[in-house]
Amino acid sequence: MFDWLIVGAGFAGSVLAERIASQRGESVLLIDRRNHVGGNAYDWYDDAGILVHRYGPHIFHTNSEQISGYLSQFTEWRPYEHRVLSKVDGKLLPIPINLDTINRLYDLKLDSAQLEQFFADRRESVDEIKTSEDVVVGTVGRELYEKFFRGYTRKQWGVDPSELNKSVTSRVPTRTNQDDRYFTDTFQAMPLNGYARMFEKMLHHPKIKVMLQTDFREVRDQIPFNRLIYTGPVDEFFDWKLGKLPYRSLRFEHRTLEQEQFQPVAVVNYPQTEDYTRITEYKHLTGQKAPKTSISYEYPTDVGDPYYPVPRAENEALYKRYEALANARQDVWFVGRLATYRYYNMDQVVGQALATFRRIQDALPVSAPAAQGLQQEAAE
Numbered sequence: 001m002f003d004w005l006i007v008g009a010g011f012a013g014s015v016l017a018e019r020i021a022s023q024r025g026e027s028v029l030l031i032d033r034r035n036h037v038g039g040n041a042y043d044w045y046d047d048a049g050i051l052v053h054r055y056g057p058h059i060f061h062t063n064s065e066q067i068s069g070y071l072s073q074f075t076e077w078r079p080y081e082h083r084v085l086s087k088v089d090g091k092l093l094p095i096p097i098n099l100d101t102i103n104r105l106y107d108l109k110l111d112s113a114q115l116e117q118f119f120a121d122r123r124e125s126v127d128e129i130k131t132s133e134d135v136v137v138g139t140v141g142r143e144l145y146e147k148f149f150r151g152y153t154r155k156q157w158g159v160d161p162s163e164l165n166k167s168v169t170s171r172v173p174t175r176t177n178q179d180d181r182y183f184t185d186t187f188q189a190m191p192l193n194g195y196a197r198m199f200e201k202m203l204h205h206p207k208i209k210v211m212l213q214t215d216f217r218e219v220r221d222q223i224p225f226n227r228l229i230y231t232g233p234v235d236e237f238f239d240w241k242l243g244k245l246p247y248r249s250l251r252f253e254h255r256t257l258e259q260e261q262f263q264p265v266a267v268v269n270y271p272q273t274e275d276y277t278r279i280t281e282y283k284h285l286t287g288q289k290a291p292k293t294s295i296s297y298e299y300p301t302d303v304g305d306p307y308y309p310v311p312r313a314e315n316e317a318l319y320k321r322y323e324a325l326a327n328a329r330q331d332v333w334f335v336g337r338l339a340t341y342r343y344y345n346m347d348q349v350v351g352q353a354l355a356t357f358r359r360i361q362d363a364l365p366v367s368a369p370a371a372q373g374l375q376q377e378a379a380e
């Protein structure tokens with residue numbers, strides 16, 4: 001009998017497996033229906049020997065020393081600051097929109113103060129910023145919104161930005177200086193040997209057993225366990241009894257090219273043309289040197305693995321009803337992007353898992369045999 005069954009070997013499930021095994025001395029069976037650990041952050045060496053991310057570009061960034069410190073137990077890091085270009089009106093321009101974006105797009109020579117005025121002259125007054133359209137037209141005006149945001153968002157989410165919560169496009173700031181970094185967090189880096197290696201190290205513990213290609217729905221009545229942590233989609237856990245929660249998916253097209261470099265930065269966005277949203281060239285992220293290069297195209301879709309919760313009022317209302325069912329299950333802990341229906345970055349999921357562990361510690365005293373095991377481990 002396992003002390004814990006954990007469903008999902010992404011950040012949420014793996015952090016909790018590691019904490020429970022190493023800090024409580026209890027046994028964990030960690031299952032995932034995929035054939036690898038790491039969840040959506042999984043990376044692997046493709047046939048050409050290039051380290052690529054199976055589920056699109058994953059860049060680690062955080063302002064929390066607690067979170068970067070925790071993960072640093074399992075990996076060294078390669079400093080990396082992410083830069084993205086957007087193909088607009090045939091030009092490759094920095095996104096987030098900054099001083100260079102505007103000067104190059106319109107062939108101008110504005111300084112920062114003049115750019116402030118440029119935006120002020122164009123932004124629309126919005127009484128209350130509610131939607132993802134409001135955020136952008138209320139900051140830079142409609143023309144830039146249409147060039148950089150409307151098409152990309154429609155492709156990515158399958159709905160107009162006016163139908164999405166403001167939190168979606170709020171992820172991308174607007175700048176009046178020349179800072180062209182995608183993120184400004186104090187800690188920005190890639191795991192030196194990749195995410196998969198980091199997860200392997202995290203899960204390498206005698207109290208953790210990993211079972212892959214194992215779906216909770218198939219084994220839930222067969223595997224004996226005391227307590228359950230669930231990091232899959234919350235509506236699926238409850239057999240969709242209140243209806244389906246929409247999750248947006250992606251189809252990835254991975255290609256290897258017989259050339260050293262394909263594009264000048266790791267990610268190029270396509271807000272105006274093409275069916276895909278962005279192309280990623282992984283060597284920029286990993287620093288790998290090789291004569292070939294591997295890239296991936298992202299085609300958004302409604303069918304396939306659930307990747308993104310869709311932040312809209314009606315979905316949040318449905319999630320709240322599932323959350324009430326989840327809260328009533330004292331024996332199950334729901335954690336992660338799919339189980340709590342939140343558009344979380346990796347560091348936020350790690351933070352949520354560490355906070356869940358603290359709640360577990362408060363709620364459940366460690367059993368006597370497990371405590372004894374821990375003492376023995378410490379003595380050895």
Ligand code: FAD
Pocket residue numbers: 007008009010011012013031032033034038039040041055056057058059060061214215216217231232233250307308335336337338344345346347349
């Ligand atoms: P997941 O990684 O989704 O893991 C859940 C696991 O549960 C999956 O492996 C799944 O197979 C398994 N599972 C589900 N149901 C079952 C079941 N019934 N039985 C068994 N197993 C099950 N974040 C960043 O910080 N920076 C980025 O640059 C970034 N880029 C991203 C790019 C893309 C394209 C996507 C989709 C996400 C990106 N993210 C990024 C977000 C990041 O992927 C998530 O925050 C993180 O992976 C969530 O971890 P999780 O454990 O909650 O979920």
Ligand code: UDP
Pocket residue numbers: 086095148149150152153156168169170171172269271
């Ligand atoms: N977005 C956009 N144009 C861009 C970049 C982003 O319209 O060039 C919008 C789009 O709706 C996207 C959201 O902003 O889904 C958040 O962007 P982010 O890069 O954070 O998306 P993620 O990496 O999470 O897919």
